[in-house]
Amino acid sequence: MKVLVYGSGQLAQMMYLAAAPLGVIVSAVDVFTETVVDPVSKKPTGVSLSQAIYDASAITIEFEHVPEHLLLEADKSGKLYPNVASILAGADRVREKVLLSKNKIPNCDYLIINHVDQLDGVVAALGEKVIFKASRDGYDGYGQWRISTAAELLALRHEFSLLDLKKVPLIAEKMMQFEREISLLGARSKDGRVVCFSLAENLHHEGQLHVSVAPITKLSDTLQQKANDIFATLATSMEYVGVLAVELFQCGEELYVNEIAPRVHNSGHWTQQGCSTSQFEQHIRAVLGLPLGSTEVIGVSAMVNIIGCTTFNRDLIGIPNVHLHWYGKEVRVKRKMGHINVIADSHANLGLKLKQLIEFLPLEHFPKLEGEATRLQKSSGFVY
Structure with a gap:
């Protein structure tokens, strides 16, 4: 059995190490070069991506920000797990919020910001302590901004005006006082x-x-x-x-x-x-x-x-x-x-x-x- 992992970082490496005792061979895909590589050495295997897809018993991911065209190509094989919709929900905070709301799962109060004019209503709706998150490509604290006062929001307005909020909206979330x-x-x-x-x-x-x-x-x-x-x-x-x-x-x-x-x-x-x-x-x-x-x-x-x-x-x-x-x-x-x-x-x-x-x-x-x-x-x- 063979598993093809999109992404070639440490998570693919650890999947490889866990799969070996089961007799399962794991290969990885460098999604930036679309090259099939060894998950440990990172060296190209010489196998084309199309051949690796054909040979795989299953295809999966190590991170959710895989280019969408690669996901759709993998999905055509019928071997991609989890499915494309699940991956995209994890990669896009707007889709994630829709998923949570659809299933009535409690989450932070929020607004979706796709134009700077919508910032005017943020403090009234969510209070002064707010965290703004880019809806895509944010991780480990990147793509996030925090405010504790309305004045700080004014300072952020210019920075947000330089972003393409139609393409990548912001999620404005009320900061919760969690334990x-x-x-x-x-x-x-x-x-x-x-x-x-x-x-x-x-x-x-x-x-x-x-x-x-x-x-x-x-x-x-x-x-x-x-x-x-x-x-x-x-x-x-x-x-x-x-x-x-x-x-x-x-x-x-x-x-x-x-x-x-x-x-x-x-x-x-x-x-x-x-x-x-x-x-x-x-x-x-x-x-x-x-x-x-x-x-x-x-x-x-x-x-x-x-x-x-x-x-x-x-x-x-x-x-x-x-x-x-x-x-x-x-x-x-x-x-x-x-x-x-x-x-x-x-x-x-x-x-x-x-x-x-x-x-x-x-x-x-x-x-x-x-x-x-x-x-x-x-x-x-x-x-x-």
Whole structure:
């Protein structure tokens, strides 16, 4: 069996590594050159894209911003999972909002801005604290603007007037006073079976994910079930096949969808060592029509992103149950270079293990880690 992945970054590489033990061959597509490459070495395979499509048992994506003509070409084969509509919903915040509204899924109050004159009504409708998001091509905090006062909106008006808002509208969202950001990853099979992973708690810095912890602290059966129900509603509505990520805001016992990602996701990397089946293997299983795997957790996990940094001590892998995943990229600011998975038997012991990890890292590149380690040490969460 062969799987062709559109996109040739670290997610394709990790799908390749998860698929190999199943006897599944994964190739990737550099979508900028439309060249079929090896997911690890990134070297061209010499196989044409049309031949790779023909040879594939299934075709999938590692990120949602694949050029639309490539998606439509892949869709003609009947092998593309998830489907084009699902991918486009994840790539376009306007379509995403329509999907959430159609399925009555709670999300942030918002306005769609396709002309600067519409800015005049934003504060009256949403209040002074607003986040503006480009409807397409935004990620890791890019394509976002925040205001806390009406005066700040006036300052943004000129910048927005230079954008083509007809082509790429803005979503203006009311800033919610949420308790924490969490995410749920799950999978839906071709026959409609849905399985979900445990909720993960996510810490961001400058719009970029830095640390995920799963299961979340203070996890209740009610909260997990609410998240599972949201996932099942969305996945079934889209006739989705594969792994889907749903990012959520928690306000008390209520959950609001922030955004979705129609693919394996950074906040699910903890599953590589923290679950019976990783998100990457689960996605391969789903798109090939194989039985979905168990999502039972193995202890308590933290995933720590390595961002814009190579100057850490690799002796950190000497700490028991600490695992380094390196992507092999050239370093640059805000670039995800790799991640570290840490496993423990309780949240408190996970905090202790993160304190050990800190000794091997330049903390200026890991601004959320020490605070999270301290928080977890004080936790009375799960013991496995």
